[in-house]
Amino acid sequence: MTGNKNNIYFDNAATSWPKPETVYHSAEIHMRSAFGNPGRSGHTRTLAADRLIYRVREKTADFFNIADPARIAFTLNATDALNMAIKGLLEKGDHVLYTAMEHNAVLRPLTRLKTEGIIETTMIPCSDEGDPDLVFLENAYRPSTRLLIINHASNVVGTIVPIKRMIESAHQRGVPALVDTAQSAGCIKIDIQADDIDLLAFTGHKSLLGPTGTGGLYVRPGLDLKPLREGGTGSQSELDLQPENMPERLEAGTLNSTGLAGLLAGIDYIEDRGLDNIHDQEKKIRAYLYERLLDIKGITVFGPPETDRCTCVVSFNLGDTDCGSLGHILENRYGIFCRTGLHCAPYAHRTIGTFPAGTVRISPGIFTKTDDIDYFIKALKEIATLTGI
Ligand SMILES: Cc1ncc(COP(=O)(O)O)c(C=O)c1O
Known part of the structure; x- marks a missing residue:
């Protein structure tokens, strides 16, 4: 599936893109x-x-x-x-x-x-x-x-x-x-x-x-x-x-x-667009992402499963794979941009048990579609298979 889709921006928690x-x-x-x-x-x-x-x-x-x-x-x-x-x-x-x-x-x-x-x-x-x-x-x-x-x-x-x-x-x-x-x-x-x-x-x-x-x-x-x-x-x-x-x-x-x-x-x-409508849409996207991530063998997903008490951010680790390497593969093989590491919040990582390695963070935005999530999940499953997880 390499190169099927490109430029999937999942780093809106760092800065939003595209803008209206x-x-x-x-x-x-x-x-x-x-x-x-x-x-x-x-x-x-x-x-x-x-x-x-x-x-x-x-x-x-x-x-x-x-x-x-x-x-x-x-x-x-x-x-x-x-x-x-x-x-x-x-x-x-x-x-x-x-x-x-x-x-x-x-x-x-x-x-x-x-x-x-x-x-x-x-x-x-x-x-x-x-x-x-x-x-x-x-x-x-x-x-x-x-x-x-x-x-x-x-x-x-x-x-x-x-x-x-x-x-x-x-x-x-x-x-x-x-x-x-x-x-x-x-x-x-x-x-x-x-x-x-x-x-x-x-x-x-x-x-x-x-x-x-x-x-x-x-x-x-x-x-x-x-x-x-x-x-x-x-x-x-x-x-x-x-x-x-x-x-x-x-x-x-x-x-x-x-x-x-x-x-x-x-x-x-x-x-x-209405703040409530945006929030509802982001809740749906997060719930969809969270659920699909749980399908992947060897994954650990962090944060509450309940979408109602979250913004559109999910962190995970895949087996023992170094999160920086995972981010690199996601970008270079699949054109998916995300954030990896400690996200400038070292005590948050100590709290969730991911210090010092950190996590891969996916933060969809208001223009993210479910098929962007589907593409990402497919990529992650492929990586999991390739790395033997
Ligand atoms: C919780 C939190 N506080 C503060 C900041 C800093 O924001 P800025 O980059 O706009 O200074 C960030 C940026 O990611 C953040 O997530």
């Missing part, structure tokens, strides 16, 4: 025609760029049910937003709780602050399906706990965690919660007000279908973060320090308006 046509188009049109720098000069081109940024901010606020769009700062990606939240909020002596499913975008900034003697941390263990131990959480707070960090959906196994319950638990102790929605925004409904989220980091280039270089951080009114970057905002230039008001407080330097034009089209596309 309107995303390419909007970014291109913006770059060609709207050449003003938003918030800077007073001429009509700048004002047009300003209006675009305003529309993206309003659209994003509406998408997450955020009452005041000015509480969103645009960032380069989720990593940037998470760094902004962690380094902007925490002070010497603070204690932080985080789950074992966190990405290095959370783990590494925390480890740096801990190593420098600034903060203390406690990791909340998770089950081998990626569910945080809520009893452990209840007993882990200290008087100095200043932040709870939750990865909303695992990038390794797709498990969606009960953020509302965890945030309620944190709020009972006056602790704010930072939710990493890199894997959930654009897949499942997120409602800042209903879930009572204090800080939300999102990325534009995954399920929100925008270009790379886009993302953002929502900051609840009343929470003041020290800026991660300082510099020009185009406003209040007479101040020696970064302005106090949002979003300028966290947005120094020229924004990625081309990327944000694409992100606006990405969110528009999701709204036109």
Whole structure:
């Protein structure tokens, strides 16, 4: 079957592809025609760029049910937003709780602050399906706990965690919660007000279908973060320090308006198709993939079998085959692109028992068809036969 089909992209959890046509188009049109720098000069081109940024901010606020769009700062990606939240909020002596499913975008900034003697941390263990131990959480707070960090959906196994319950638990102790929605925004409904989220980091280039270089951080009114970057905002230039008001407080330097034009089209596309419809379709694809994988001799599939509590991500290993070699064969023999290894989440792999080798991760996207899955399963069966599993 080698070469029957090519270019099957199963790495949407890393970045989504293809994008809707309107995303390419909007970014291109913006770059060609709207050449003003938003918030800077007073001429009509700048004002047009300003209006675009305003529309993206309003659209994003509406998408997450955020009452005041000015509480969103645009960032380069989720990593940037998470760094902004962690380094902007925490002070010497603070204690932080985080789950074992966190990405290095959370783990590494925390480890740096801990190593420098600034903060203390406690990791909340998770089950081998990626569910945080809520009893452990209840007993882990200290008087100095200043932040709870939750990865909303695992990038390794797709498990969606009960953020509302965890945030309620944190709020009972006056602790704010930072939710990493890199894997959930654009897949499942997120409602800042209903879930009572204090800080939300999102990325534009995954399920929100925008270009790379886009993302953002929502900051609840009343929470003041020290800026991660300082510099020009185009406003209040007479101040020696970064302005106090949002979003300028966290947005120094020229924004990625081309990327944000694409992100606006990405969110528009999701709204036109309906987030619930997209989620239903992804659930069907994941269930189909999960079930067909279980057919393969020698396979171990990780993550919950129930599709209802997962995003469209599945991890597996095939016998003792090195996952990197498997990814290589999938690409070079069958034109299938997936991610292998630790997926920047070493403690998630320790939790599911796949550290240090990792897994093969399949993350279909909104344009994946069941016959793409069929082709992949056939390829995997062929590999299993060839390798004698
Ligand atoms: C759970 C999680 N958090 C954070 C990130 C970082 O996202 P970005 O690459 O947009 O910075 C990722 C990326 O894969 C992720 O899966």
